[in-house]
Amino acid sequence: MSALDRVLTPGLTTGGLVLRVVLALLPCAALALALPEVPHLIVTALVVACSLRWAVTPDHPAGAAALLLVGGWWAVHDVVDWRVLVVAVLLLTAHVVATLLAHGPATLPVDPRLAGLWLRRALLALVPVPVAWLAVRGLDADLAPSWLWLVVALVLGALLVLTSRLLAPEVE
Amino acid sequence: MSTWRPTPSLVRACLFALGGLAGGVVGGLDVLVMLAAPFVVLAAMGLAGRPRRVPTVSTRIDHHRLHEGQGTTSRLVVDDLTGIEHATRVAGPAPHVATRPTYGAAGSLVDAGLPVVEFSPRRWGRRAIGAERVGLTSSWAGWQWGPVDMPEHGLSVLPQTAPYDSRAEVPQPDGLVGRHRSRRIGSGTEFEGIRHFAAGDRLKRITWPVSLRTGELHVITTRAEQDAGVWLVVDGLRDIGRSGGIDGAASTLDLTVRAAAALAEHHVRTGDRVGLLVVAADPSRVPLGSGPRHLQRIQAVLARIRTEGRSVAPERLDLGAGAGSVVHVLSPMLFTPLVTATASLQRSGASVVVIDTWGERDAGSDRLALPSLAARMQKIERDDRLERLAALGCPVVPWHGPGTLDTVLQQLARRARVPKVRAR
Numbered sequence: 001m002s003a004l005d006r007v008l009t010p011g012l013t014t015g016g017l018v019l020r021v022v023l024a025l026l027p028c029a030a031l032a033l034a035l036p037e038v039p040h041l042i043v044t045a046l047v048v049a050c051s052l053r054w055a056v057t058p059d060h061p062a063g064a065a066a067l068l069l070v071g072g073w074w075a076v077h078d079v080v081d082w083r084v085l086v087v088a089v090l091l092l093t094a095h096v097v098a099t100l101l102a103h104g105p106a107t108l109p110v111d112p113r114l115a116g117l118w119l120r121r122a123l124l125a126l127v128p129v130p131v132a133w134l135a136v137r138g139l140d141a142d143l144a145p146s147w148l149w150l151v152v153a154l155v156l157g158a159l160l161v162l163t164s165r166l167l168a169p170e171v172e
Numbered sequence: 173m174s175t176w177r178p179t180p181s182l183v184r185a186c187l188f189a190l191g192g193l194a195g196g197v198v199g200g201l202d203v204l205v206m207l208a209a210p211f212v213v214l215a216a217m218g219l220a221g222r223p224r225r226v227p228t229v230s231t232r233i234d235h236h237r238l239h240e241g242q243g244t245t246s247r248l249v250v251d252d253l254t255g256i257e258h259a260t261r262v263a264g265p266a267p268h269v270a271t272r273p274t275y276g277a278a279g280s281l282v283d284a285g286l287p288v289v290e291f292s293p294r295r296w297g298r299r300a301i302g303a304e305r306v307g308l309t310s311s312w313a314g315w316q317w318g319p320v321d322m323p324e325h326g327l328s329v330l331p332q333t334a335p336y337d338s339r340a341e342v343p344q345p346d347g348l349v350g351r352h353r354s355r356r357i358g359s360g361t362e363f364e365g366i367r368h369f370a371a372g373d374r375l376k377r378i379t380w381p382v383s384l385r386t387g388e389l390h391v392i393t394t395r396a397e398q399d400a401g402v403w404l405v406v407d408g409l410r411d412i413g414r415s416g417g418i419d420g421a422a423s424t425l426d427l428t429v430r431a432a433a434a435l436a437e438h439h440v441r442t443g444d445r446v447g448l449l450v451v452a453a454d455p456s457r458v459p460l461g462s463g464p465r466h467l468q469r470i471q472a473v474l475a476r477i478r479t480e481g482r483s484v485a486p487e488r489l490d491l492g493a494g495a496g497s498v499v500h501v502l503s504p505m506l507f508t509p510l511v512t513a514t515a516s517l518q519r520s521g522a523s524v525v526v527i528d529t530w531g532e533r534d535a536g537s538d539r540l541a542l543p544s545l546a547a548r549m550q551k552i553e554r555d556d557r558l559e560r561l562a563a564l565g566c567p568v569v570p571w572h573g574p575g576t577l578d579t580v581l582q583q584l585a586r587r588a589r590v591p592k593v594r595a596r
Contacts, residue, residue, distance in 0.1 A: 010275070011274065011275035060180075061180070061184075063180075063184055064183070064184040064187050064188065067184065068187075068191060071192065071204055071207045071208070072195075072204070074204075075195060075196075075201035075203040075204035075207070076201070078201075078203060079203065080202075084203055084206060084207070087207065088206065088209075088210065091207060092210045092211070095181070095184060095185065095188075095214070098181065098184075099179075099181040099313050102180060102181055102313070103258055103309060103313070104260040104262065104277055104279045105262055105277055107262070107275035107276070107277040108262070108277040108279050109273065109277075111280060111281065113284060114258065114280075114281055117281070121217075122210075125210035125211075125213040126210055128209040128210065128213065129206065129209055131209075132205060132206040132209045133206050136202045136203065136205070136206050152197050153197055156190075156194060156197055160190055160194075163186050163190060163219065
């Protein structure tokens with residue numbers, strides 16, 4: 001038994017191992033796109049730690065933390081060039097990979113049919129990204145009427161309430 | 173009962189989607205809106221895919237009685253698959269049971285059929301399989317049901333029918349009709365001799381070539397064919413060695429049980445009546461009988477044998493076996509009382525054969541280690557017991573599968589024709 005076999009979960013499939021490595025690398029790669037500008041050391045350390053934790057346990061909340069950290073960093077720095085498109089793809093891929101892995105324990109082989117289904121879904125989910133990117137680059141928010149922001153805020157609030165109600169556990 | 177709960181994937185998508193939208197609108201971070209856009213799609217589809225009904229899930233296995241090495245399939249039964257996209261099941265490990273997939277985890281899209289797990293018991297005995305956890309996922313991985321523990325299923329694993337055949341006749345057949353050559357002359361097909369025709373002989377027995385050559389009528393005489401009573405005495409007092417199932421090393425009890433199963437099957441197929449006596453903490457006895465159902469009964473009793481430390485060897489083997497019966501004592505002969513009981517049986521007139529099921533044991537690399545010393549001492553005592561049994565005229569043969577008993581049974585058959593004094 002090699003040293004690697006002792007560290008890894010017994011029965012971990014090759015496909016599962018590859019996906020976990022990819023899952024650990026994707027948020028880090030999304031942050032690394034900022035180079036040569038170097039993100040703050042704390043942000044980098046947190047993203048790396050959360051990504052590793054996420055790769056070990058794809059169900060872990062560390063995944064959401066990694067996504068929010070990377071997304072937040074890019075939003076705060078207000079970068080709207082081509083790199084943001086790549087970041088969006090990388091973050092969505094990480095989320096889909098984690099979803100695939102979360103269908104069962106580490107010993108569950110990755111089902112090619114399920115992987116194909118989620119690839120198609122990911123491509124479908126990416127459709128609004130270029131539209132949003134063009135809107136962000138081409139539209140000036142200052143020119144929008146004030147009532148528009150009020151309506152958007154109300155819709156957003158309604159969405160928050162609806163989502164929280166849907167996600168609440170059922171009363172038995 | 174479990175209900176549908178949001179998956180961590182859905183919670184993550186909702187968090188990022190709403191956080192991104194809120195950050196964009198409230199904080200003016202429009203890049204965040206762009207990054208959150210695909211997650212809005214995933215969150216919306218996941219939320220919309222909530223199943224309406226709580227499913228009822230159970231598992232069932234195709235067989236409840238198998239021979240070791242055979243396999244059965246555990247199937248998942250879900251009453252309503254509406255809204256369910258994926259099913260996952262993970263079977264727990266069970267001793268001496270192999271599973272496929274190897275680690276017991278199986279999952280598939282419901283469209284492709286519910287996942288199945290295959291079990292194959294590798295050792296005889298009573299096995300519990302199918303203790304597993306089942307989880308269901310809705311479309312777009314939005315909601316999950318379970319994982320829920322499923323109850324296990326009992327499986328009776330009969331000993332493997334090791335290949336066994338014997339060409340030797342049973343020494344003293346005593347039944348009515350069977351395949352063994354009787355000592356008495358009768359209406360069989362086995363040639364015995366030619367003699368002069370006598371009143372009452374059947375005409376079809378006349379041998380015309382001899383009659384024409386000698387000028388006097390001669391008839392062929394044949395032996396009757398009878399069945400025999402065969403008793404199997406199985407020593408279940410101790411189990412020495414580690415059992416690796418049918419794929420690995422065999423313990424003494426493995427050898428004993430498999431040899432008994434092979435002998436029982438051989439004799440039942442030959443048409444003999446077979447009885448079984450299990451010497452163990454929980455002794456059991458199957459009277460003489462024949463036929464496939466009787467063989468199944470013997471195999472089931474063999475599969476229930478369990479060793480316990482408190483087991484004590486009997487002083488006497490009470491078989492009720494007549495002088496015509498053959499008794500096979502299958503044992504590693506580790507207990508002096510069992511040796512004494514076997515010798516008593518031999519003296520009472522039964523044809524007793526001791527089948528040594530010690531097998532080949534590794535003495536260990538370190539000859540001075542305590543386990544190695546203990547094993548050597550045990551071997552010396554055992555050899556001494558077996559030599560004393562052999563000196564009493566009770567043949568001892570190590571079990572090695574087909575033909576194990578041929579030479580011994582032929583010798584016993586010759587001995588049975590010699591007049592002898594019987595001790596009572």
